[in-house]
Amino acid sequence: MICELSIEKLVQGGEGLARLPDGRVCFVRGGLPGERCRVELIAGKKDFARGRVVEVLEKGADRAQPKCPLYGKCGGCSLQHLDSAKQVTYLERVERENFKRIAHEELPDDFVIHQGEPWGYRNRARVVYLGERDGHCRFGFRKQESNGVVPVDNCPVLTPGLNDFLKNAKPSEIFKGQKRIPRDLEINLFDDGTGRVAYYYRGMPEARKRECSVSCVKIGAKQIKSDASVFFQSNLSLLPRLVQSVREAVDEGIASGAASDEWLIDLFSGVGFFAALLQDKFKRITTVERDGLCLQYAKVNLSEVQCKSDSGSPDHCPGQALAGMTKDGCSVENVSAPAEEWLVKNVVDIPATLIVDPPRTGLPPEALGAIVKSSVNRLIYVSCDPVTLARDFAKFRTAGFSLKRAEGFAFYPQTPHLEMMFVLAR
Numbered sequence: 001m002i003c004e005l006s007i008e009k010l011v012q013g014g015e016g017l018a019r020l021p022d023g024r025v026c027f028v029r030g031g032l033p034g035e036r037c038r039v040e041l042i043a044g045k046k047d048f049a050r051g052r053v054v055e056v057l058e059k060g061a062d063r064a065q066p067k068c069p070l071y072g073k074c075g076g077c078s079l080q081h082l083d084s085a086k087q088v089t090y091l092e093r094v095e096r097e098n099f100k101r102i103a104h105e106e107l108p109d110d111f112v113i114h115q116g117e118p119w120g121y122r123n124r125a126r127v128v129y130l131g132e133r134d135g136h137c138r139f140g141f142r143k144q145e146s147n148g149v150v151p152v153d154n155c156p157v158l159t160p161g162l163n164d165f166l167k168n169a170k171p172s173e174i175f176k177g178q179k180r181i182p183r184d185l186e187i188n189l190f191d192d193g194t195g196r197v198a199y200y201y202r203g204m205p206e207a208r209k210r211e212c213s214v215s216c217v218k219i220g221a222k223q224i225k226s227d228a229s230v231f232f233q234s235n236l237s238l239l240p241r242l243v244q245s246v247r248e249a250v251d252e253g254i255a256s257g258a259a260s261d262e263w264l265i266d267l268f269s270g271v272g273f274f275a276a277l278l279q280d281k282f283k284r285i286t287t288v289e290r291d292g293l294c295l296q297y298a299k300v301n302l303s304e305v306q307c308k309s310d311s312g313s314p315d316h317c318p319g320q321a322l323a324g325m326t327k328d329g330c331s332v333e334n335v336s337a338p339a340e341e342w343l344v345k346n347v348v349d350i351p352a353t354l355i356v357d358p359p360r361t362g363l364p365p366e367a368l369g370a371i372v373k374s375s376v377n378r379l380i381y382v383s384c385d386p387v388t389l390a391r392d393f394a395k396f397r398t399a400g401f402s403l404k405r406a407e408g409f410a411f412y413p414q415t416p417h418l419e420m421m422f423v424l425a426r
Ligand SMILES: C[S@@+](CC[C@H](N)C(=O)[O-])C[C@H]1O[C@@H](n2cnc3c(N)ncnc32)[C@H](O)[C@@H]1O
Pocket: 231, 232, 233, 267, 268, 269, 270, 271, 272, 273, 274, 288, 289, 290, 291, 294, 337, 338, 339, 340, 357, 358, 359, 360, 364, 384
C-alpha cells in the first residue's frame, strides 16, 4: 500500500517519523524531517507501521544525493541521503531525545559529538567471497535485511587500503594452501591504518592465520597488536580522540579522589585496548574479556615488549607474553571470563578506576548489580549503542550515580550509529 506522508523528525536508527491517517506512528526508511513523501508501507502492527520512501514529493533542505550506487541495496550506510555536514546535528538531536525518553533526564548542555572524515574512514569490514574473475577475487556485501549478497567493487566509506584489497586481491594468495573454498565464505578485513590489510576467514589454516590475520595498530606512541578475527574499533582516524577523552576522564577521576590510581579494571577489554593506553597511570591493572584469543593479545599489549613501531608486519610482533609485573612496577592480570562472572567472584573493595565497553546489548544485569555493590564510585562507560547506554544509566542513577560527562564520537558517518562515552559518579 502506498500513501503520502509528512516526515516530522528523525528517530533512533535513522528512520523518519510520520503519522498515518489512522493516527499510528510510521517509521519511514529514507525520509527526512520537513519532507512530504510517497511511502510504501512494508509492515503494519497494532501501534505502529514501517514504510520506505518511493518518491520524495517535497524535498528537505538537507537531502543529499547518495554517493554509493549500492545505497538501498547493501546493508550499510543507510543515512547517505542526509548531507554529511548535517549528520552530526541530527544525531545530536536524536540522542538528546532518546536519552530524555529512556532515562527521563537531559543530556548535559556541553554534550559534544567529535567528528572525523565523512568518507574513506572505515578500516574494518566483512565481505562475502563470490568467486574469481580474471585471476582476481570478487566480493560482495550482505544485502539490506536479507542474507543475500550484493557484489561490490568499491565502497566509498572504506579506507583506500580496503578498496585496493577489494579490487586487487587474488584467490591464489588469499586461499593459498586451501583445498576447497566454501560457498558464501565471509572474510574479515582489517586495515591497520597504513594500508596494510589483514584478513581472516573461518577454517583458515593456522599457519596462514599467523601470517595473514595479525595486525599492529599505532595509537600515539603505542603499538596495539590485534587480529582480523576479533573485535577492534573501525574508525582509526577518530579513535585517538576517544582515547584522549578516556585519558582525560581517568585523570579527572584520580585528581578528584573519586577514583584511584591503585587499580584499573578494564571490563570487556577486547585486546586490552584501553588498559594498554592507560598503563602508564596505574599500579595494578586487570583486563577482563570473554574471548580467549583477545586475552592472548591483551597479554602482549600490556607487556613491556612492543611491536616494532615502523613495521606493519606481524612478523615483527612478539609472540605471547606472560602476565605479571612490568618493568615500571605495574602489576597486570589478564582474565578470560565473562565480566559479570568475574565481578561477582571478585570483591572490588577500593575505589578503583573502572572502564566498561560492553557490546551493543549493554551491561549484563549481574555486572551492573555487582558494580553498584562494589566500592567503585566512578566509572567510564564506552558504548556503541546509545539506547542500552541510556537504559543502563537509568539503573545506575537509581543506585545513586549521576552523569558527570557525556561525549559522542561520529565513528560511523553515513550510518545512524554513534559511539558514546559517559562518566558516571556517586
Ligand atoms: C565493544 S567490544 C570492546 C573491546 C575493547 N574495549 C576495545 O575497545 O577494543 C566488546 C568486547 O566485549 C567482549 N564481550 C562480550 N560479552 C562479554 C562478557 N559477557 N564478558 C566479557 N567480555 C565480553 C567481546 O568479545 C568484545 O571483545
